[in-house]
Amino acid sequence: MFVEKYRPKKFSEIAGQKAALKELISWINTWGKDKKACLLYGPPGVGKTTSVYALANEMNFEIIEMNASDKRNAEAIEKIVGNASQTLSLDGRKKIILLDEADNIYGNVDKGGVKALAKIISETKVPIILIANEYWEVSQSIREKCKMINFPKLRYTSIARVLKDIAKKEGINVTDFQIIALAKNSGGNLRAAINDLENYRENIGKIENLRDSKTDIFHALVEIFKRKTCKVREVLWNIDKTPEEILLWIDENLPRVYEKTDLPEAYKMLSKADIYLSRTKRRQQYKLWSYAMDMMSCGVSVARKGEIKFVKFSSPAYFTKLSKTKSERIIKKSITKKISKKCHCSTKVAIQYLPIALSLSEFFEFEEKEIEFLKTVNI
Template sequence: MTDWTEKYRPSTLSEVRGNDKARDSLRQWAESWDDHRQAVILHGAPGVGKTSAAHALANDMGWDVMELNASDSRTGDEIDRLAGGAAMNQSLRTIDYGGGDTDGGERDAESGRQLLILDEADNVHGNADRGGTRAITKLVKEAGQPVVLIANEFYDMSQGLRNACETVEFRDVSPRSIVPVLRDICRKEGIEYESDALEAIAERNRGDLRGAVNDLQAVAEGTRTLAEEDVVTGSRDKERGIFEYLDTVIKEAGAQEALEASYDVDETPDDLINWIEDNVPKDYAGAELADAYAHLSDADVWLGRTRATQQYRFWRYASDNMTAGVAASRREPKGGWTRYGPPSYWSKLGRSRGTRDKRDYVARKVAEAEGASIATARRSILPYLSAMTAYCKPRDLTLAMTARYELDAEHVAFVTGSGESTNKVQSIVEEAEELREREAVEHSGDAFLPGETLDGAGGDEDGTDATGTDDDAEAGGGDGQATLNSAADEDGDEETDEEEATEAEEDDQQSGLTDFF
């Protein structure tokens, strides 16, 4: 039996139901793609029509489609291999046919686009998927073709990827919008129906249009008449989205309902308390906000006890306080739409992760140069480097550090505390590169000098070369060298202890910052 979700998938954007604003935004993105050339993320709960809208858009625009599931192709290499080529291709406007025409062989080719649809783009998670997130971010930044990313959980995607794309949110489809779709399918399938039966299916699916169509097909199989009592499908086990839940606990539900709703949210109490804590001030104020924070404080105490004792039965008390307690703190009805966002705690973690990455990079460079462990470089050397080169003063020492450890502007700024884009840091990085190049030539000895003539050809008539040195004396292993060695043996060392100490000191000065450690 044909799957009705595929059979009745919208063929144009005008047939997409329940998300008119998102549909119009998607069309505008496509029509202006040549101007901005950005990818777009379609995000929202499962079953609200994101993938169907992407295919309908391609049909409206006359674009070819390539679809890839990110959860099946999770590594960077796989994504580059399967999606990279298609996304990087530019649309062709002329093709060279090798001179078959009088105009030099060029004829107009049909202009076109290929839409790359990357489904489940939120199911790729950094290092665990061996470069998958990095590959997708690179793909959307460099793509020469339109790219649509499909995601259920917008904030499960990396911040870099989110910032590189436009975003369109698909909201849950209301039962009022689902019923006409079910009615249209029944009419096309020749099924007589009671309106109450279709409304019951729509209500049971909590805004999941795809689930409603699947349920309709299940209950209508083998019958030509559909009554309300025929609708025996249970409530669909559907996870509640975090933003929908925040609306429920902060604005709508009583204490008991808020607690029960938390059972359908795919968040642990440790994460859920951060979501509620950061967003409750957007709707609560005064005494109700104070009461809400008192309950959140109690919840945090129970979470601390859970972590200390590893007794996860205490989670129930934390959940009671952060859900039922917050809902019970509401003094008056809350209406309208509120822009909820992820916890600021998470963004702080992201920033600290970036700082740790910079620290570890510099520590690794120092460890390699000084023959120390990374831990020693991080604990015992970096603090001194930072103190000695604060704000790039003294400049000579900062320059020596940058050259020795081959640091770029980002890491010089990290060590010194100066701004990465300042002229001071940029000039130090450029001079350090020149310094490294000069030192490479100096340390090479005579490797880059022209070879000298051993037989005196081209030299003076008296048999000496241009430097005035006797050719025989310059020849390795000749009598002149033997004579010099013999004289040195007879007269003792040519260099005094004082001269050796002076040369050793000069050598130390050439070693950069080693003597500071």
């Protein structure tokens, strides 16, 4: 997993938590004077646990961790933390006691856990670090004995920098635009962003990498329609077409090839693929792309119960229509551009003037073909 592989070992590798790290270092350097514990708090995936391990690594501390799954009643806390807080390491290294998910302590029925911990913090011979997501969920009597250090949400620019670095090291084919989309989508949680990048690599990066060996769409259609197996998902990995284009190709040819009775189920799969595709775009969740590809390949393939007809495949009608209307769109664009210039408005607003534009042809300095267009087209 990338999150483990790229977990920072040094302070210099930790992104965007300068202020928090400075406080953490100053706390450990002065610990002993007031023996306050330290409470790191902040949202998930911003580097709290990582920073403690980096601290231990850089300053050669041994970490005694009491993890969240351990029972946290008075007895357990005294046994693990209490013992550790009274002894030095066998190898002579200094110790730090770490209680991750400290907001969990009094979640236990046995409220004695809080009391025991408060006592240990007062008496300990080694520094104690607590970690929590919300500081107010840590009991007041413990908070009073802690230096509070906030680890805020990471800025998307910091997240994008880390993602870019990992993508480069892993040779993942991803654009800056996609990196920024992933970073923004993470809500300041770097762990989530890194996981998304890994998912993206698993599902889409693979497709992108294979794209130089172009398999033709006709071959893919034959495979999908003919083989009735989920293995056909692989045929789409090699195609040099966008998922949206592939969907249109399948959509165009499906009713010619499948029996009528198989169409409802097959179209259900295509419509699901379509939903996933639009969600991919809207939410920038690239892992949904692979679901869309699976729906349109194996979904459509296994939806078939009956026979297939052998026909010549056609390119999607949508494309033909698009090329026919292309010249019209170019003329319309040049008209709205002229209107927007003369009227000092946006082209969006200019479109609203099209119905009256013909009568003002001279003013707008339309050319012959633009006038012809305005005459013939029903706007």
